Each structure stands twice: as C-alpha cells, then as structure tokens.
Amino acid sequence: MQTIIDEEHIIQHLIADDNSIINGLYHKYKKGCLYSLQQLGADNVAEDIFQEAFLSFVVNVKRGKFRGESKLSTYINTIAKYKFFNHSKKRKPWTEDISELEIVVDENDDTTYDSERIKELTFKLEALDEKCKTLLRSFYFKGMDLKHLSTEMGISYDFIRQKKSRCIKKLKNSMTK
Amino acid sequence: MDDRAIKIHELKEKYFVSDGSIQDKLKLKDIIRDTLRTQEYEEFEYELHIRKALIENEKHHIKSDIRATENTNSTPVRRISIKKLISIAAVFAVVAIGLNSIYNNSSDDYNSGYLAMIEDYQSESLGKLSVRGAAISDSYIDSLKQGIDLSLQEDYTKSKELLRPLLGYGDRHELVNLHLGIDEFMIGNYQGAERNIKILLSSEDDSIREEAEMLLAQLYIKEAADDQAKSLLIKLSETHNHKYAIMAKEILKNKYQ
Numbered sequence: 001m002q003t004i005i006d007e008e009h010i011i012q013h014l015i016a017d018d019n020s021i022i023n024g025l026y027h028k029y030k031k032g033c034l035y036s037l038q039q040l041g042a043d044n045v046a047e048d049i050f051q052e053a054f055l056s057f058v059v060n061v062k063r064g065k066f067r068g069e070s071k072l073s074t075y076i077n078t079i080a081k082y083k084f085f086n087h088s089k090k091r092k093p094w095t096e097d098i099s100e101l102e103i104v105v106d107e108n109d110d111t112t113y114d115s116e117r118i119k120e121l122t123f124k125l126e127a128l129d130e131k132c133k134t135l136l137r138s139f140y141f142k143g144m145d146l147k148h149l150s151t152e153m154g155i156s157y158d159f160i161r162q163k164k165s166r167c168i169k170k171l172k173n174s175m176t177k
Numbered sequence: 178m179d180d181r182a183i184k185i186h187e188l189k190e191k192y193f194v195s196d197g198s199i200q201d202k203l204k205l206k207d208i209i210r211d212t213l214r215t216q217e218y219e220e221f222e223y224e225l226h227i228r229k230a231l232i233e234n235e236k237h238h239i240k241s242d243i244r245a246t247e248n249t250n251s252t253p254v255r256r257i258s259i260k261k262l263i264s265i266a267a268v269f270a271v272v273a274i275g276l277n278s279i280y281n282n283s284s285d286d287y288n289s290g291y292l293a294m295i296e297d298y299q300s301e302s303l304g305k306l307s308v309r310g311a312a313i314s315d316s317y318i319d320s321l322k323q324g325i326d327l328s329l330q331e332d333y334t335k336s337k338e339l340l341r342p343l344l345g346y347g348d349r350h351e352l353v354n355l356h357l358g359i360d361e362f363m364i365g366n367y368q369g370a371e372r373n374i375k376i377l378l379s380s381e382d383d384s385i386r387e388e389a390e391m392l393l394a395q396l397y398i399k400e401a402a403d404d405q406a407k408s409l410l411i412k413l414s415e416t417h418n419h420k421y422a423i424m425a426k427e428i429l430k431n432k433y434q
Contacts, residue, residue: 023242039422039423055239140193140231
C-alpha cells in the first residue's frame with residue numbers, strides 16, 4: 001500500500017511540474033532498470049538507454065500519458081526495453097515486439113519531423129512571452145482542451161482560441177524556416 | 178468561424194487533446210489528412226512540430242536537472258578488466274551478427290549499425306580502458322587489444338592472425354577463442370566458428386560460456402539448423418540469470434512462433 005501512495009505522490013508532483021523530485025527518481029529507478037537492460041544484453045549502452053527512457057517516462061507522466069496500469073518501475077522498464085529494441089540498430093527484427101507494447105513510449109505518430117525546424121522552434125518557444133508559452137505548453141504539451149483552459153484562466157473560449165492562433169503566428173514570424 | 182473552420186478546429190483539438198491509443202491517433206490523423214487542404218495540413222504539421230519541440234525542451238530541462246546534481250558528485254574513474262572488455266566486444270558482435278543474420282537485413286543496414294556500435298564501444302570502453310591483471314604481460318594485452326580493435330574494424334583476417342598465437346596463454350585462451358569464434362563467424366567460416374565456440378561451452382566462467390552459447394545459437398540460425406537453434410534458445414531462455422535469457426525468449430517469439 002505504501003508503494004501505491006508513494007507512486008501517486010510521484011505522479012501528482014510530476015503532473016504539477018515539480019521538478020525537485022526528478023533527481024531522486026532518476027536514482028530510484030536507475031539500478032533496477034540497468035539490471036533489466038543488462039539482461040537483454042545492453043551492457044555498454046544501458047546507461048544511455050536508461051537516460052532516454054527516464055526522460056520519456058517523466059515527460060509521459062507530466063503529460064498524463066501514464067494510465068496507472070502498472071507500477072512506475074514496470075513502466076520505465078518497458079519504455080527502456082522498447083528503446084533498447086529500437087536502438088538494436090534499427091534493424092527490423094524487433095519491430096514486431098514494439099507493436100505488442102501497449103504503452104505510448106514517445107509521441108508515436110507517422111510524422112516526419114524536420115530536425116532543423118524542431119531545433120529552431122525549441123529556441124523560439126523559449127523566447128515567447130510567458131502568456132503564449134503557458135498557453136502553447138498547456139495545449140500541445142499537457143494536452144489540455146481550450147474550454148478547460150478558458151475556465152482556468154477566466155477568459156472566454158473564443159478569446160483563448162484567438163490567442164492561441166496569435167501565439168502561433170508570432171512564433172512563425174520569428175522563425176527563419 | 179464557418180462550419181468547415183469549426184470542424185477543422187475540433188478535429189485538431191481532438192487530436193492534440195485526446196488520450197487515445199496510438200492506433201486511435203493514427204486513425205484520427207488519417208481523417209485530418211483527408212479533410213484538410215494542402216495548406217491547412219501544412220499548418221497542422223507545423224503544430225505537430227510545436228508539440229515535438231515542447232517535448233524536446235522538457236527533456237532538455239530534465240536532463241539539465243539531473244546533470245546539475247550529477248556534477249556535484251565526484252565521478253569515479255571507470256575501470257574495466259580485459260576480460261570484461263572482451264566480453265563487451267563479444268556482446269556487441271553477437272548482437273550485431275545475430276540479429277542481422279536472423280532476419281537477413283540488407284548489408285547496408287548491417288554495416289551502418291555495426292559501425293555505430295563500434296563507435297559506441299570504442300568511445301565508451303576502449304577510451305577509458307584501465308587494464309588490470311598483473312599476471313598478464315604487456316605484449317599479450319597489446320596483442321589482445323589490437324586483435325579486438327581489428328575485429329571491430331571488420332578486419333577479421335588480421336584479427337585472427339593476431340589472436341591465434343595467443344591461444345597458448347593458459348586460462349586466458351578462452352577469451353581469445355571467443356573472439357576468434359566471432360572473427361570466423363564474420364568471415365563466414367561457420368565450421369571454424371563452431372569449433373572455437375564449442376570449446377567454450379564447458380567453460381567454468383559464466384560470462385564466457387553465456388556469450389558462447391548465444392553465439393552458437395546465432396550460428397545454428399545462420400546455418401538453418403532450426404531444431405538445434407530452437408532447443409538451445411529454449412535452454413537459454415529457461416536458464417535463470419542467464420545473460421541472454423530474455424533475448425533468447427524474444428528470438429524464439431519472433432523466429433519460431
């Protein structure tokens with residue numbers, strides 16, 4: 001029972017963007033996850049895979065993608081397993097396994113991302129004013145609907161919709177690509 | 178907003194906000210693709226990039242948080258024994274050879290994957306190598322390192338030339354045999370590889386025996402000896418604490434189910 005309470009707290013902290021617990025979590029899950037990875041034969045890439053898995057794990061929990069269907073340690077180990085199979089040199093053999101995983105590891109869609117554009121966007125997003133930053137982050141990262149946001153911010157739905165469009169426009173105008 | 182604009186807005190909002198499965202999202206994306214005109218779809222793709230950038234930003238911040246704390250600790254020098262080094266080399270070769278050979282991917286995929294692994298391996302392990310074992314002479318270690326290097330550089334013939342004379346060095350010959358087995362495998366001399374590997378199946382050293390067993394399983398698969406491969410993989414998958422138990426299970430699932 002203690003574990004469940006602890007895990008609920010962890011989830012609450014992360015959803016609330018409390019990053020103070022992140023370092024503790026990193027060390028809490030590291031040993032077990034590395035052991036699992038080593039069992040898969042991931043000896044000298046295990047640390048890197050764990051770090052990637054940990055980042056996806058935190059991001060997913062923050063975004064509310066973790067549905068509480070397993071213990072957090074199982075969840076992070078599953079992500080790590082997925083990442084290792086993927087890392088096993090993108091040679092197709094493991095793709096069948098990947099499709100069996102019933103979890104969202106990263107944002108799995110078929111989009112081809114333009115890495116240069118992503119790079120520039122990460123900088124430009126940081127440079128936006130706080131209101132735009134919060135709005136775009138709440139909608140695109142947290143996945144909060146505009147109706148809910150309008151209530152939370154005490155503004156009309158139409159206004160927030162227009163505000164979002166203006167923020168995107170502002171972002172676009174600041175971009176070279 | 179007109180009806181069309183409202184519909185587009187609702188579809189996009191549903192996509193970004195919904196908590197559905199991957200399949201649901203892909204279906205929804207197909208609907209969006211069918212509904213939106215080219216320029217509208219480009220706008221949508223731009224929004225997808227925004228989301229991705231926000232995720233990357235978040236990861237960057239989390240990484241910085243971890244790194245900031247890590248840097249306050251003193252990092253111990255990573256020490257690695259020569260035995261461990263060879264074991265790592267073997268693991269990488271086994272993974273590279275094995276997975277590739279099972280599924281017969283294109284040689285381009287294989288080469289790029291293998292080279293990437295060499296890069297990882299050398300930067301992470303060889304670069305930080307601190308050899309232990311006073312009983313081993315420097316020339317032995319040098320030859321061993323060179324042999325492994327050559328093998329990792331895909332010069333298997335030269336690697337063999339360098340490693341073969343080392344077979345006379347007492348109990349260390351097991352490590353040499355393991356790597357010779359890998360060299361022979363890569364050259365395509367499966368009988369030679371099998372000879373080198375089978376000697377190691379009775380090794381008292383778990384790490385060597387486990388590497389050899391997995392490599393032998395890969396050999397059987399390569400030679401289409403499915404019954405032998407399957408029975409060995411079952412054995413590995415059922416051996417508690419075997420380094421490759423899970424990998425064996427995965428191969429059985431993919432290849433023989």
